[in-house]
Amino acid sequence: MGVVVKKVELSWLDRTYVWPVAKGMAITFRHFIKQLFTPTSKRYTIQYPDMKKEMPDGYRGLHELKRFEDGAIKCVACFMCQEACPARCISIEAEEFSDLNITQGFEEKRPAKFSIDMLRCIYCGMCEEACPKDAIWLRKDYEVAAYDRLSMNYGKWELMNTYAEADGKERISQDNTPSVPRRTIAL
Amino acid sequence: MDKLASLLHMTPAIFWMVAKVVIVFSAVMLLASVWTWVERRGSAMIQDRIGPNRAKLFNRWPILGLSQLLADGIKFFFKEDLVPTDANKKLFWLAPFLAFVPALIGFAVIPFGKDFVSGGITYHLSVLDPGNGMGLLYPLAIGGVAVYGVLVAAWSSNNKWSILGGMRASAAMVSYEIGMSLAVLTIFMTTGGYDPAEVISAQGGALWHVLPNWNIFHQPLGFIVFFTCMFAETNRLPFDFAEGESEIVAGFNTEYGSMKFSLLALAEYSHLMTASALVATLYFGGWQVPFMPDPPVMLSILSFLVKMLFFAWVFVWIRWTVPRFRYDQLMRLGWKAMLPMSMFNLVFHAWRMSQGH
Numbered sequence: 001m002g003v004v005v006k007k008v009e010l011s012w013l014d015r016t017y018v019w020p021v022a023k024g025m026a027i028t029f030r031h032f033i034k035q036l037f038t039p040t041s042k043r044y045t046i047q048y049p050d051m052k053k054e055m056p057d058g059y060r061g062l063h064e065l066k067r068f069e070d071g072a073i074k075c076v077a078c079f080m081c082q083e084a085c086p087a088r089c090i091s092i093e094a095e096e097f098s099d100l101n102i103t104q105g106f107e108e109k110r111p112a113k114f115s116i117d118m119l120r121c122i123y124c125g126m127c128e129e130a131c132p133k134d135a136i137w138l139r140k141d142y143e144v145a146a147y148d149r150l151s152m153n154y155g156k157w158e159l160m161n162t163y164a165e166a167d168g169k170e171r172i173s174q175d176n177t178p179s180v181p182r183r184t185i186a187l
Numbered sequence: 188m189d190k191l192a193s194l195l196h197m198t199p200a201i202f203w204m205v206a207k208v209v210i211v212f213s214a215v216m217l218l219a220s221v222w223t224w225v226e227r228r229g230s231a232m233i234q235d236r237i238g239p240n241r242a243k244l245f246n247r248w249p250i251l252g253l254s255q256l257l258a259d260g261i262k263f264f265f266k267e268d269l270v271p272t273d274a275n276k277k278l279f280w281l282a283p284f285l286a287f288v289p290a291l292i293g294f295a296v297i298p299f300g301k302d303f304v305s306g307g308i309t310y311h312l313s314v315l316d317p318g319n320g321m322g323l324l325y326p327l328a329i330g331g332v333a334v335y336g337v338l339v340a341a342w343s344s345n346n347k348w349s350i351l352g353g354m355r356a357s358a359a360m361v362s363y364e365i366g367m368s369l370a371v372l373t374i375f376m377t378t379g380g381y382d383p384a385e386v387i388s389a390q391g392g393a394l395w396h397v398l399p400n401w402n403i404f405h406q407p408l409g410f411i412v413f414f415t416c417m418f419a420e421t422n423r424l425p426f427d428f429a430e431g432e433s434e435i436v437a438g439f440n441t442e443y444g445s446m447k448f449s450l451l452a453l454a455e456y457s458h459l460m461t462a463s464a465l466v467a468t469l470y471f472g473g474w475q476v477p478f479m480p481d482p483p484v485m486l487s488i489l490s491f492l493v494k495m496l497f498f499a500w501v502f503v504w505i506r507w508t509v510p511r512f513r514y515d516q517l518m519r520l521g522w523k524a525m526l527p528m529s530m531f532n533l534v535f536h537a538w539r540m541s542q543g544h
Binding site: 018021024025027028029031032034035036040043044045047 | 229233234235240504505507508509
């Protein structure tokens with residue numbers, strides 16, 4: 001048995017077609033007036049280069065390599081993010097360095113090179129999930145663009161400074177060796 | 188004015204004629220191009236968008252997006268002017284003019300202000316003086332010629348999609364012309380003349396002391412028919428059968444580019460201006476100011492402009508309100524609704540006149 005589709009019975013007023021058009025025109029006119037008197041900042045359209053959308057919490061944008069308060073990189077070059085990355089866009093070279101630690105003179109690990117190919121990155125946030133030290137964050141910057149492919153390959157220092165202006169931190173371009181034991185800073 | 192005329196080696200009469208032609212047609216063309224802006228910004232506001240506002244004059248003043256017009260004009264001028272290899276070249280070149288010229292010259296008989304007397308000479312504010320024997324039959328005839336613009340543009344491009352669009356549009360325009368003509372005929376009948384000056388002067392005064400004595404209050408049905416038919420005549424939504432992005436690429440202007448395309452687009456807006464001027468003249472008293480038996484000349488011009496621009500805006504407003512018709516729906520509406528309605532309108536008013544109203 002077929003399904004009986006009920007046809008909508010239009011009233012005589014609706015069948016004139018003139019009245020529904022008038023109603024429709026009232027609606028569009030209401031929208032027109034509303035939009036005309038809405039200030040630009042409150043309109044739905046975000047006029048991009050002039051206005052920017054505030055991204056919601058949990059948005060996965062451009063990465064930042066976090067640093068300690070004294071400017072030392074938090075990353076310990078454990079390669080967890082590189083392993084977790086489904087796009088294989090992270091490449092790390094580790095190095096050893098001496099640091100004043102609880103056990104003084106202990107050899108520590110840190111990345112000598114840390115690069116993310118932003119052309120390959122899919123912004124899935126797996127590196128952030130995998131990181132045991134909370135050293136890599138995906139934050140709210142979404143304006144990742146460049147004029148050539150090479151400059152889309154972000155190195156260690158670029159990644160450490162991606163949000164320097166936004167956070168009011170100073171840009172750093174070399175590893176520093178802290179004079180205070182790391183443990184006290186972390187606490 | 189006489190001094191200026193003698194400086195230009197013209198008689199004052201010829202000078203006045205030339206001035207009228209230049210002012211009227213350049214004003215209509217200017218309004219038509221400004222109306223592309225109104226269309227874009229207006230539709231944006233209706234749809235809660237913003238519309239073009241990035242183009243800046245001298246990289247400084249966006250003037251509410253109006254400088255987009257200049258940018259578009261410059262762009263159209265510098266684009267490559269392509270003619271398809273298999274197109275009929277002569278007709279392909281002729282078509283934009285065939286579309287543009289009738290759209291513009293339909294305006295010629297429409298009075299845009301009250302006559303005035305200066306130095307013993309009566310000056311008529313319409314390009315063709317009243318009593319020229321053509322009257323309002325002229326814009327109707329010119330409206331019939333406008334079909335050629337669309338059809339020739341479509342046919343000469345040698346493109347299946349174009350010809351489909353052109354065929355549909357010309358069929359729609361021809362079938363709506365009948366209903367429109369009958370609606371106008373009713374006005375000629377009740378006025379007792381077809382000269383626009385007579386039509387307008389018959390609409391002076393007040394009706395029942397509360398309404399202006401406009402034809403719309405006498406013939407609302409005629410107005411609805413005429414206005415609807417005007418949409419079909421100007422090929423605008425909801426009856427824009429010359430075009431149709433989803434079904435026939437771009438329609439009759441698929442193969443057109445550069446200034447030829449721009450001219451076709453401008454023709455549509457000029458046609459819109461002429462159509463709204465016709466609506467204002469026929470049904471809304473032309474330059475008559477409500478409850479003012481003898482308005483000053485400038486006020487009468489202003490009144491006409493306000494009415495015309497209001498209807499031009501209604502054309503835009505309706506376009507962004509009502510969805511498109513299907514082709515068979517269009518034909519059914521034209522032949523089975525508009526034609527009987529305008530016939531009824533004609534017979535009803537003939538009967539009323541026979542009863543002595």
